[in-house]
Amino acid sequence: MGIARTSLPLLLLALAATASLPAQDGVVLTTSGVDRLALGGELRGRTEVRDPARPTTNVGSRHDNFGRFRVHLDARINDNVDAFLQLQESVNGGGSPSADTLHQGYANLYALFNTFDFQGGRFEMAYGNERMISADDWSQTGNAFDGARLIYAGDPFQVDFFVTQAVAGQGAAHADVQFQGLYARYNGSPVTVDAYVLRRDDSVLRFDDLTFGALARGDYEGLIWDLEAAFQTGDHGRLDAAGFAFAANAAWTFDQGFSLGAGWDYASGDDDPTDSDDGTFRQLFHYNHTHLGWADIVLWQNVHDFHFDAVFPFDDNWTVEGSLHWLMLAEDRDALYSGMGSAGVATVAGEDAIGTEVDLGLRGQINPNVEIFVGGAQFMAGDGIRANDDQFWVFGQLRIIF
Incomplete structure (x- = not known):
């Protein structure tokens, strides 16, 4: 509640301040030593229907309306200093109270000692293919981190070192998740x-673990590919962390941007719940919605995902996207780690078939400031889900950028 009381007054002050500044050539100018001050934002609404609410029998359908409003101020102080403030209001379901939060608020210092850049405050982070660290833009809140980041950007190397705390309600379930790394x-x-x-x-959770990994990506004559592997060590409560994850993807791009792809995403499960090792790979800040199916049936834990993907742009503004996912448990003695589309499901002992999912969507722009994304997913539940039932999910999203 403390954040809610302070965010809206800050937002009103920011809007009032920028409204009173003179404009020139479409850019807000200041007379207080700031080279440039820009105001922008986003208004996004989405409606979803799941039938049934989870892929089990005797469960009714669920209809949700979500909203997210973001507004930001981007200040360039001089060539070596800038600052960014982004406030966010999110609604998780029609009729629900909104949540006001500071999503991002940070300063950047450039060319420290002619070598490093520094970022401090609250900020998003996204690295690689966002399997380990993502901004999670599909969610109503996104992911955010409080802390500092030191960046060396040379040619051809870049090295980031960060010390942060994941923000509760924006990627973390609570305020006691410390997150550091070297990337x-x-x-x-x-x-x-x-x-x-x-x-x-x-x-x-009493997790204190290290994740070591590497990602390779390439593009050769229209073939775009990536390989990523990671393993974990450390402590998961009283158990020794011993999880492993792997992803391999390739896509062929043809004339007019049409592409076909295939891949395999794997995260280990625990094959022996009685020993002292936790063989389950415990995901960090993964972008599950993008990589493991739009219906959000699974997390990147104890899972095989074999998938085929297609993208067909039929003009400069509109694209049809589709994918097919075969989902299996990596270890049938371990749990199904459920996403929001399957929360509360139970598994069948000795069965590893989670199910098959088909995704199809249309994405495009009415104009440069208005985006539409509509689509859905059909999930055919496998024998590994107790009291299984197929689930249909459909959504429509409108995003206005200013």
């Missing part, structure tokens, strides 16, 4: 390589 990239051609070590310290 390095080699910007080569035709292959780029990322390597990272990430530490999570969750005092509530």
Whole structure:
């Protein structure tokens, strides 16, 4: 409630301040030593229907309306300093009270000692293909982190070191998740390589683990591919972390931008719940919605996802997208780690078939400031789900950018 009481007054003050400034050539100018001050934002609404609410029998359908409003101020102080403030109001379901939050508020200092850039405050982070660290833009709140980041951006290397705390309600279930890391990239051609070590310290779950990993990406004559692998060590409560994850994807792009792709995303499960090891790979800040199916049936834990993907742009503004996912448990002695589309489901002992999902959507622009995304998913539940039932999910989203 404290955030809610302070965000709206700050927003009103920001709007009032910028409204009183003189404008020139479409840019807000100031006379207080700030080179440039820009105001922008986003208004996004989405409606969803799930039938049934989870893929089990004797469960009714669910209809939700979601909203998100963001407004930001982007201040360029001079060539070496800028600052960014972004306030966010989100509604998780029609008729629900809105939540006012500071989503981002940070300063950037450039060319420190002619070598480093520094960022401090609250900010989003997204690295690689967003399997480990994502902004999670599909959600109503996104992911945000409080802390600092030191960046070395050379040629061809970039190295980021960050010390943060995940923000409760914006990617973290509570305020006791410390997150630090070293993320390095080699910007080569035709292959780029990322390597990272990430530490999570969750005092509530009693996780204190390290994730070591690498990502390679390339583009060769229309073939775009990526390979990523990671393993975990450390403590998961009284158990020793011993999870492993792997992803391999390739897509062929043809004339007019049409592409076909295939891939395999894997995250290990625990094959022996009686020993002292936790063999389940415990995801960090993964963008599940993008990689593991739009219906959000699974997390990147104890899962195989074999998928085929297609993208067909039929003009400059509109694109049809589709994918097919075969989902299986990596270990049938471990749990199904449910996403929002399957919360509360139980598994069948000895069965590993989660199900098959088909996604189809249309994405496009009415004009540069208005985006529409409509589509849905049909999930055919497998024998691994107790009292299984197929689920149909459909959505429509409107996004206005200013």
